[in-house]
Amino acid sequence: MHLIYTRFWTKVMRDIGLVKFDEPVKRLLTQGMVVGETFFDDQTGKRVYHTPENVVVTRDTKGKITDAKSPDGKPLKHAIERMSKSKGNGVDPDEMVEIYGADAARLFVMFAAPIEHELVWNEAGIEGAVRFLQRVWRLVGKWKDVLALPATPAGESSEHTRALRRKTHQTIKRVTDSLESLQFNTPIAALMELTNAISDFGVEPSKASEDERHSVREALTGLVLMLMPFAPHVAEEIYSVLLGNDAGMVANGARFPEFDAGLAKADGVEIPVQVNGKLRSRITASPEAANEDLEAMAFADAKIAELVAGKDVLKVVVVPGRLVNIVVRG
Known part of the structure; x- marks a missing residue:
């Protein structure tokens, strides 16, 4: 009904010469x-x-x-x-804000369903949003003292440090793409996954190296900045803790984190190997591995070698970076 009114009055104003366009919006998002x-x-x-x-x-x-x-x-x-x-x-939104806070209520509404779909109200979902925000708070509280120390990335980082930086930049890419396509539930899911990765980093702050501190600082700062559109009040508070001042994001020149394709790139990918369409093993290879290399690695796998021994190989189907399927007879 609102869209009908909007289009009607736009055309009325066009007909009497007040505007020169025919439609009121260039891109319409109908909320559920x-x-x-x-x-x-x-x-x-x-x-x-x-x-x-x-x-x-x-x-x-x-x-x-x-x-x-x-x-x-x-x-x-x-x-x-x-x-x-x-x-x-x-449901009285004022009551929800009073109990859980505006950020938790907003986070739940954005996360519970795609914005164009119906949202089934479930108060337990807000409690989940509260727990997530509290978890982010605890992570920052755990690392805040050592993050103030100088830290720069090492020339040769350890595997777990590279993995955290990789997850951070993969999350930046995922959140950026989702926001541009007006998807609001998937970015929150990505931020929860990044939170899990930081929690599982496996290094105590007091024993962290300079390279490890840099990786955690990058991950936490990126997490908080990407959380800003969904939970602005909490994000501002946490950002002030990370920087050690209360000037706020704008005064500190905060910007949405930038994606680095090189850092997001995986060192190796796990590729399923099938025999006659059934999963039999997995191999790990470089994302740029040629089809011939993937085929050779599949046949070199002990499980696959045993399964195809003494059989006629009819063909090998290779989907680059995704799958190797060996078709045999006999």
Whole structure:
């Protein structure tokens, strides 16, 4: 309805000479609706709704409703419907902000579903967003003292240090591409994966080398800057801890992290090897490995060599960087 009004008034203003364009927008993003659980009794032929807080709900391990009863024990039916006061499934955003904070509420709404899809409201999801933000806080608190020390990347970094920098720049690429295509749930998933990588770094701050401190600082700074569009208040606070001042991102000249293709590039990729279409082994090879090299590595694998021994090789299908399939007979 709003789009109809927008287009109508644009064309009215065009016809009377106030504007010179025909359409009000160049790119339209239609947001999905927020829906919620409803509980009702329809034995009389008309739905009589009960507010969720007055319903005794039983759920399975995945959170799916298995049974719902009124306070007096009467069985109720349940559904997922558009939020409405008459159905009793509305949620007061002010109350959510008061309980969980604006950043956690926003993060949950962005993460729970693609923006063009319906969002099924689930308060447990906000609790998950709170835990994620708290985890980022703890990581920064763990490393903040040693990150203030000078640190530069080493000429020859260790494997785990290269892996963290690789994950950081792969995340920058993924988040940048997703934001440009107006996907907001996938960037948050990528930031959660980067958080896991930092947590699993496996080095105590007090024992970290200069190269390791540099990698962690780059990862944490990038994480916080990419978190800014989704949780601006928390991101500002954490950034002030990382820099050791309260001037804020703008005053400190903060910029969205830049992707480095060289650092994001994997040292080796795992390639499945199939025999007659069935997965039999895996090999690790350079991303630039030629088809002939991949084929030779597949045949050199002990498991594959045993499976194809004494059989006629009809053909070998190589999908560069993805798959080797050996077709045999006999």
